[in-house]
Amino acid sequence: MTSLILGTATRLLMPLLLLFSIFLLLRGHNEPGGGFAGGLVAAAAFVLYSIAADVSTTRRALRFEPQNFIGVGLLCAIISGLPALLFDKPYLSSWWGQIKVSGFIDIKLGTPFFFDVGVYLVVLGVALKILLPLEEQAELQSEDARDFSVEEQGSSGRNLEPS
Amino acid sequence: MNSLQQKKMMLTSLVLCGLVLALAAPAIHRVARGAAGYVLALYPFVAAIVLAVAGQKVVAGQAMREALPWASELGLSLSFSLDGLSLLFGLMISGIGVLVLIYAGGYLKGHPQLGRFYAYLLLFMASMLGLVLADNLLALFVFWEGTSISSYLLIGFNHRSETARKAALQALLVTGGGGLALLGGLILLGIVGGHWEISALTAQGDVIRAHALYDPILVLVLVGAFTKSAQFPFHFWLPNAMEAPTPVSAYLHSATMVKAGIYLLARLSPTLGGTEMWTGALTLFGGATMIVGGVLALLQTDIKRLLAYSTISALGTLTLLLGIGTTAAIQAFAVFLLAHALYKGALFMVAGTLDHETGTRDLEKMGGLRRVMPITAAMAILAAVSLAGVGPLFSFIGKELLFEAVLHSENSRTLLVATALLSGAFFVAAATIVAVKPFFGALKATPKAAHEAPPSLWLGPVVLAPLGLILGIFPGFVTYSLLSPAIAAILGRAEPLKLSLWHGFNPALALSGASLALGLLAYASWPALRRTQRGREALLGFGPARWYEVGLFALNRVASLQTRLLQNGYLRAYVMTIIVTTTALAGYTLITREGLPALLTRPLQEWDVRFYEAALAALIVLAAYAAVRADSRLAALAALGVVGYGVSLIYLFFGAPDLAMTQVLVDTLTVILFVLVFYHLPKFASLSGKFARVRDAAIAVCGGALMTTLVLVTNTVTLTEPISGYFLENSLPKGYGRNIVNVILVDFRALDTLGEITVLSLAGIGVFALLKLRPQGEKA
Amino acid sequence: METVLAFAIGGLYALGLYLMMRRSIVKLIIGLAILANAANLLIFTSAGLTRGRTPMIGAQETAVRGPVADPLPQALVLTAIVIGFAVLAFTAVLLKRAYQTVGADDLDEMKATDT
Numbered sequence A: 001m002t003s004l005i006l007g008t009a010t011r012l013l014m015p016l017l018l019l020f021s022i023f024l025l026l027r028g029h030n031e032p033g034g035g036f037a038g039g040l041v042a043a044a045a046f047v048l049y050s051i052a053a054d055v056s057t058t059r060r061a062l063r064f065e066p067q068n069f070i071g072v073g074l075l076c077a078i079i080s081g082l083p084a085l086l087f088d089k090p091y092l093s094s095w096w097g098q099i100k101v102s103g104f105i106d107i108k109l110g111t112p113f114f115f116d117v118g119v120y121l122v123v124l125g126v127a128l129k130i131l132l133p134l135e136e137q138a139e140l141q142s143e144d145a146r147d148f149s150v151e152e153q154g155s156s157g158r159n160l161e162p163s
Numbered sequence B: 001m002n003s004l005q006q007k008k009m010m011l012t013s014l015v016l017c018g019l020v021l022a023l024a025a026p027a028i029h030r031v032a033r034g035a036a037g038y039v040l041a042l043y044p045f046v047a048a049i050v051l052a053v054a055g056q057k058v059v060a061g062q063a064m065r066e067a068l069p070w071a072s073e074l075g076l077s078l079s080f081s082l083d084g085l086s087l088l089f090g091l092m093i094s095g096i097g098v099l100v101l102i103y104a105g106g107y108l109k110g111h112p113q114l115g116r117f118y119a120y121l122l123l124f125m126a127s128m129l130g131l132v133l134a135d136n137l138l139a140l141f142v143f144w145e146g147t148s149i150s151s152y153l154l155i156g157f158n159h160r161s162e163t164a165r166k167a168a169l170q171a172l173l174v175t176g177g178g179g180l181a182l183l184g185g186l187i188l189l190g191i192v193g194g195h196w197e198i199s200a201l202t203a204q205g206d207v208i209r210a211h212a213l214y215d216p217i218l219v220l221v222l223v224g225a226f227t228k229s230a231q232f233p234f235h236f237w238l239p240n241a242m243e244a245p246t247p248v249s250a251y252l253h254s255a256t257m258v259k260a261g262i263y264l265l266a267r268l269s270p271t272l273g274g275t276e277m278w279t280g281a282l283t284l285f286g287g288a289t290m291i292v293g294g295v296l297a298l299l300q301t302d303i304k305r306l307l308a309y310s311t312i313s314a315l316g317t318l319t320l321l322l323g324i325g326t327t328a329a330i331q332a333f334a335v336f337l338l339a340h341a342l343y344k345g346a347l348f349m350v351a352g353t354l355d356h357e358t359g360t361r362d363l364e365k366m367g368g369l370r371r372v373m374p375i376t377a378a379m380a381i382l383a384a385v386s387l388a389g390v391g392p393l394f395s396f397i398g399k400e401l402l403f404e405a406v407l408h409s410e411n412s413r414t415l416l417v418a419t420a421l422l423s424g425a426f427f428v429a430a431a432t433i434v435a436v437k438p439f440f441g442a443l444k445a446t447p448k449a450a451h452e453a454p455p456s457l458w459l460g461p462v463v464l465a466p467l468g469l470i471l472g473i474f475p476g477f478v479t480y481s482l483l484s485p486a487i488a489a490i491l492g493r494a495e496p497l498k499l500s501l502w503h504g505f506n507p508a509l510a511l512s513g514a515s516l517a518l519g520l521l522a523y524a525s526w527p528a529l530r531r532t533q534r535g536r537e538a539l540l541g542f543g544p545a546r547w548y549e550v551g552l553f554a555l556n557r558v559a560s561l562q563t564r565l566l567q568n569g570y571l572r573a574y575v576m577t578i579i580v581t582t583t584a585l586a587g588y589t590l591i592t593r594e595g596l597p598a599l600l601t602r603p604l605q606e607w608d609v610r611f612y613e614a615a616l617a618a619l620i621v622l623a624a625y626a627a628v629r630a631d632s633r634l635a636a637l638a639a640l641g642v643v644g645y646g647v648s649l650i651y652l653f654f655g656a657p658d659l660a661m662t663q664v665l666v667d668t669l670t671v672i673l674f675v676l677v678f679y680h681l682p683k684f685a686s687l688s689g690k691f692a693r694v695r696d697a698a699i700a701v702c703g704g705a706l707m708t709t710l711v712l713v714t715n716t717v718t719l720t721e722p723i724s725g726y727f728l729e730n731s732l733p734k735g736y737g738r739n740i741v742n743v744i745l746v747d748f749r750a751l752d753t754l755g756e757i758t759v760l761s762l763a764g765i766g767v768f769a770l771l772k773l774r775p776q777g778e779k780a
Numbered sequence C: 001m002e003t004v005l006a007f008a009i010g011g012l013y014a015l016g017l018y019l020m021m022r023r024s025i026v027k028l029i030i031g032l033a034i035l036a037n038a039a040n041l042l043i044f045t046s047a048g049l050t051r052g053r054t055p056m057i058g059a060q061e062t063a064v065r066g067p068v069a070d071p072l073p074q075a076l077v078l079t080a081i082v083i084g085f086a087v088l089a090f091t092a093v094l095l096k097r098a099y100q101t102v103g104a105d106d107l108d109e110m111k112a113t114d115t
Helices: A002-027 A035-052 A055-060 A066-080 A111-140 A140-151 B005-010 B008-039 B042-059 B085-107 B114-133 B138-154 B163-194 B198-202 B205-210 B214-229 B235-242 B246-255 B260-274 B274-296 B302-323 B327-358 B376-387 B394-406 B412-435 B455-473 B474-493 B507-524 B525-529 B535-539 B544-566 B571-594 B596-605 B611-629 B631-651 B655-677 B690-715 B724-737 B742-750 B748-772 C002-022 C025-046 C071-102 C108-115
Strands: A095-100 A104-109 B066-070 B076-082
Touching: A002 A035, A002 B455, A035 A055, A035 A111, A035 B655, A035 B742, A035 C071, A055 A111, A055 B205, A055 C071, A066 A111, A066 B748, A104 A111, A111 B655, A111 B742, A111 B748, A111 C071, A111 C108, B005 B724, B008 B042, B008 B066, B008 B076, B008 B085, B008 B114, B042 B066, B042 B085, B042 B114, B042 B474, B066 B376, B066 B455, B066 B535, B066 B596, B076 B114, B076 B138, B085 B114, B085 B260, B085 B327, B085 B455, B085 B474, B114 B138, B114 B246, B114 B260, B138 B198, B138 B214, B138 B235, B138 B246, B138 B260, B163 B198, B163 B205, B163 B214, B163 B235, B163 B260, B163 B544, B163 C108, B198 B260, B198 B535, B198 C002, B205 B260, B235 B246, B246 B260, B246 B302, B246 B327, B246 B596, B260 B302, B260 B327, B260 B474, B274 B302, B274 B525, B302 B327, B302 B394, B302 B412, B302 C071, B327 B376, B327 B394, B327 B474, B376 B394, B376 B412, B376 B455, B394 B412, B394 B455, B394 B507, B455 B474, B571 B596, B571 B690, B571 C002, B571 C108, B611 B631, B611 C002, B611 C025, B611 C108, B631 B655, B631 C025, B655 C025, B655 C071, B690 C002, B690 C025, B724 B742, B724 C071, B742 B748, B742 C071, B748 C071, C002 C025, C025 C071, C071 C108
Parallel strands: none
Antiparallel strands: A095 A104, B066 B076
8 A cells, every 4th residue: 555645755754753763862861752762753763664665665774674773772771881880880870971172062971871772772673573574464465454444343254364 | 728617617518518419329320330329328427427526526515616608688597516416416317327328229229210219318318417417497497398308209219109109298298288387487486586596596595485476486396396206196197108118217217307306306495495385295295106106006017117106106205205304304315316216227127128038018927037037137136125125225224214204204293104104015015026026936938038138238237236235235335425415405504424224123123124014915915906907997097197188188179179260261250350359459458448438538639630631531531431332443443542642641741741752652653553463353243241241341340440549549648758859869960861751761770771671672572473483384 | 630540540440451351352452552551640640740840950950940740650651651562562463373373363262272
């Protein structure tokens, strides 16, 4: 079920949504947002794309398999806790550094940020890992999909999946 | 490790070595074959030597103590101590252990699972050593259970036999049940005494005896000790345990494990003993056990069962003596304990040898064996004389001391004297049966043609039985080095001990003579006694063994009934059970705590509502209701979406923009997910009848009402100060973040979040696996 | 407002539980989804509600001013929402799988495959 309007709109929306998700991730520490919300926005963007185009195109656009996002994300979160051990503090204690160029940049960067990036990647990976294969299965039987929307009411017949 | 430290951990390594060796035993058996028994016997042999050497210091008055931290938060440390009492028991365990391991090698020669048997036996040995050396209450309990478990494995060693399995289970359930009681008692004891170390508790005796919890502690400890030591009315498991191979009977069920209960009583005697309740309970149950064991012994024809009942009687005697608790009684206790271990170990080994060589254990079917098995016969007769407690034997000294103790007891002297006299007579009668029946008279044909046993089988009796004679003549060998320290440990003070065979003509000697005469009389009427067997069986039908069977049967019935009732396979029945149980329990607590009127008026107290908020709440519930009533899946899905978006608006109104955002996104993804999944699923179908619907609705409303009440109550209750204040204050200075929710997630509680994203990952992989997993016959 | 929400939560619980006791697997999944929402709301509400004041520190300030919404239940619920999604997906796919394997959408019929 490809639609021209949806396809065009999605192509335009997609970069914006992804940008927005990263924006949410970056500002999450000080304002509403964060890894969870950012990851979900990104996932929603890809799901939208897969509806507008198809799953294989989405997978190509992703470049990596969803499970790689999960793995890298978990690793990122786990590693972000390690510096604390160097300073003889409990695991995952935060550690902050400052990048300062007078007048220009004044960024405080800490391990919690990398932790949040990990959360972002895991959420994105998990959501896609669940939804994309389901969509693929649906695509395989796209003819039947049309019947779904015009389901007759109260019929007692049960349609087993024709597979 | 230097030598000093090695010395410090000596007792610990002694016990642990045994456990390790138990694991290695099957392998050693494979390599050493027939010699394995001798090789493995080195362990108890070394243990005996180590204990004997260390014992020198104990005799000099220095108790040894060593501790390894284990779980110190629980008061659990692996601490061992060696004093006179543990030394006596430890030497008995390791000394007889040497003989039993060698005996087992001969007795089970060629048995395909002999290696496993060695493993169990060593496991038991190490546990038993740990039990008598342990200083920590909880460590003691662990070893206590270790002996129960290894006893279970050993009784059921012949696992193809149903009676063996049943007997093993019976022993496990009885001693295990007692173990549970004991655990309760020990924990209470530790709490009341403020220490987990027995050595420290000894000093707290007066505090504990005066404490309100003293009675429950004593009852629980006594149940544990009585089940283990087969005291009436828990005695029935011991004769059944004779299903075990004879080395086991000789070792566990006469010389060591059944004495664990006695050991515990002796060990706790300074802590718990001396009260009226202690004396009353121990003398009453000990006395009853003496008589019951003695009577039942005479009714047996199976030599092992006969010996088992006489062991029960002996255990009763030991309990009785601990109950009396006077210096004389404790001295009698120590002597009787050692003497009994010597002769009963020997007698059991003889019984096993007879079984092994003749193929029967029935005393009626044996006779005249003295001519074909001279060594065994000589040792059996010597040990039996010991059992009878006559002549210049160590057990005679014990018997004299027993009579002395009851003659000088403070309470119910007549009854105690009568009990001691009677049980003495039973001992004499049992001893005569064991000595005369198999070995004298005409040689009877037995299932196997009997001939003298190999050395490994007569070695044990040849060591143990004459030892009783030697110690009888020269008791000085053990008085100072072994018995005095043990007596001092039980009494809590040192008392001079002088043992001799001849005490002059006194009441004790007269009682000895009387018991001898009575016993021989009982032996003469033995055939007549056994004719009452049918009557006895009817009598026993209502005894404790029957209670056990009824209890076990009832337990099984209840278990299968409740399984069928609760685990019925209907998902909705499970949900129903959970809701009803939760509602009933939580509701009961709420009503009893808060009171019904307070609960009912609570909703009226706070009513600060804005119109749009109320409308939103109503919309959410209505949408959920629409989802319930929907006829099509799509309609239900749409309604579900409304519920989710409504909830996200509530988050937004009440200061949680992060939540609102996440909820909207998740809600969207959920709807997409459901569309994709439902596409594969059937349409809605009305499957339940009207009655089921009304019933379910009623239950669901109850569950909902409970949750409403809970929310209302939690809003007015503050159990502890909320910890959010810390987060609010420290978010910026310590977390460098202005969004406090995010700082909590990625900094303050980052470990929780890490756990959560791990769960997420697992769920994702799980879903993927479920989707890719193809049942057989299905195409991709 | 807590009072009103308390009743709403109770209502959601009742409806969700009712659906979970139905025999159709589709209804079971929808019931579970409603229950998840109810549980999140429950945690959110039981800490007490504060209108509008988000637990955030203003750009020029060093600490929150005045009473704000409790951030702790928010953090709890935030992760609960996302995990709820994953669990719901797992359940849905599991039931779909069971349906395809057993060929029955009646939970009572699935019982027969237990043994």
